[in-house]
Amino acid sequence: MKLANRISRISVSKTMAVMEAALKLREQGLDVVDFGPGEPDFPTPENIKQAGIRAIEGDFTKYTAIGGIKELKKAIVEKHARDFGSKYDLPECIVNFGGKHALFNVFSSVVDEGEDVVIPTPYWVTFADIARFVNANPVFVHTTESEGFRLTADLLERSLTPRTRMVVVNSPNNPSGAVLDDEEFGRIGKLCRDRDIYLLSDECYSHFLYDGRKPFSIAGHQELKSHVIIAGSVSKTYAMTGWRIGYVLAMPEIVQSCVKLQSHSTSNPTSISQKAALEALSGPQQSVGVMLAEYAKRRKFVVDRLRAIPGVRCAEPGGAFYAYPNISAAFGRGGIRDSVDFSARLLEKAHVAVTPGEAFGTTDHVRISYATSMELLDKGLNRIREFMAGL
Ligand SMILES: Cc1ncc(COP(=O)(O)O)c(C=O)c1O
Known part of the structure; x- marks a missing residue:
């Protein structure tokens, strides 16, 4: 069948493929420990759920302004200003159907x-697949595990070309949990502005930072505003x-431009x-602290346990809820050639689902999401240790 070229340039998210394989085994009645999902295991906080219920009961169930209701845009810009020292007016804010949709609108609006x-x-x-969808070229800059997978302005500068239109930064990072140093982030922003390149900052994990580190946004550097684009989301911060x-x-x-596109595609977000x-952004914020404290406990548990497995290395994740261990010591053992083989074999033999690094552009790692209970983390990590010992 003839399909459009643009759809042939992209593939179904590899992270979804893991979820599907795990689901199939579960359907066969097997006890699978799933470290695949990139979503909080907490329920949406009660005050937020109640606000949704009140909206339904109050018949707030019709179209709204395409770019979102004024009160919500006001809450977004005010919270961003409070948390990060940014300065945006309402015409500088649009509400979308999640962070993914925000990114899609931005790529469509600024990249040729x-x-x-x-x-x-x-x-x-x-990020890479949206770039391909808009027929742009994703250009990958390789950060190193020994440097904690952190981008630097120097590394970035070497990869810029006259055709570079945008740089995408995601800190805290999915999948590595790496957090950019605030000053380095500023240098990256300045480099982008001086070269007339957009810096798209995906902040969806911005409030999940460990070791007492304060949330940071490049938008706090108001002098860089002309070139900074923020994509945010309530999905992870508020388990929504x-x-x-x-x-x-x-x-x-x-x-x-995003409003124009949205006016012909999705119309207003629900x-x-x-x-x-x-309610999430302007109501009580205690639930965020409670979730962060739990993630912090799990992070320590997971990283310590991974590092105790012979041959496994694991860079310290500074934020988000993922660990990204290097499992290349298993290559060449038991017929395992790469992280795709490793993940497939681990699922088949030990019934633990992890996402292979190939999905994120590196070959020696797997992603473990610790947005799951301590009990399951314990069980899954024991299985990984035994699996590796038996290779
Ligand atoms: C880095 C990153 N950005 C954006 C998103 C999108 O989240 P949502 O569309 O639910 O806001 C995700 C979700 O996994 C993510 O990991």
């Missing part, structure tokens, strides 16, 4: 066919993945979810 989009590895798989609310903060022309997101 044939241009380069620089993406540091390891990267969240969707199913509600589908994200946002873009950027120069008014970019936001207007009215009920907008009310829930309004």
Whole structure:
């Protein structure tokens, strides 16, 4: 069948493939420990759920303004200003159907066919596929495990070309948990501005930082505003993945372009979810601290246990809820050639689902999501240790 070229350039998210394989084994009645999902295991906090219920009961169930209701946009820009010292007005904010949709609108609005989009590895798989979808070239800058997978302005500068239109930074990072040093992030922003390149910062894990580190946004550097684009989401911070609310903060022309696109594609994000997101951003914030404290405990547990497995190395994740261990010591043993083989064999033999590094542009790692209970982490990590010992 003849399909459009643009759809042939992309593939179904590799992270979804793991979820499907794990699901199949579960359907056969097997006890699978699933470290695949990139979503909080906590329920959406009660005050947020109640706001959604009130919206339904109050008949707030019709179309809204395409770019989101004014109160929500106000809550987004005010919270961003409080947390990060940014300064955006309402015409510089649009509400979308989640962070993924925010990114899609931004790529569609600012990147032309044939241009380069620089993406540091390891990267969240969707960045590269959206670049391909808009017929741009994803250009990968390789960060190193020994440097904690952190991008630097020097590394970035070497990969810029006259065709570079945008650089995508995701800190804290999915899959490595790497957090950019605030000063280095500033240098990266300055480099982008001086070269007239957009810096798209995906902040969806911005509030999940460990060791007492304060959340940071490049938008706090107001002098860089002309070139900074923020893609945010309530999905992870408030355990609201199913509600589908994200946002873009950027120069008014970019936001207007996103509104234009949205006016012909999705129209407004779901009215009920907008009310829930309004409560999330402007209501009590205790639930975020509770979730962060639990993730912090799990992070230590997972990293310590991984490092105790002979041959496994694991860089310290500074944020998000993923560990990205190097499992290349298993290559060449038991017929395992790469991280795809490793993940497939681990699932088949030990019934533990992890995501192979190939999905994120590196070959020696697997991603372990610790957005799951301590009990399951314990069980799954024991199985990984035994699996590796038996190779
Ligand atoms: C780096 C990154 N950005 C954006 C998203 C999108 O999340 P959502 O569309 O639920 O806001 C995710 C989800 O996994 C992610 O990991």
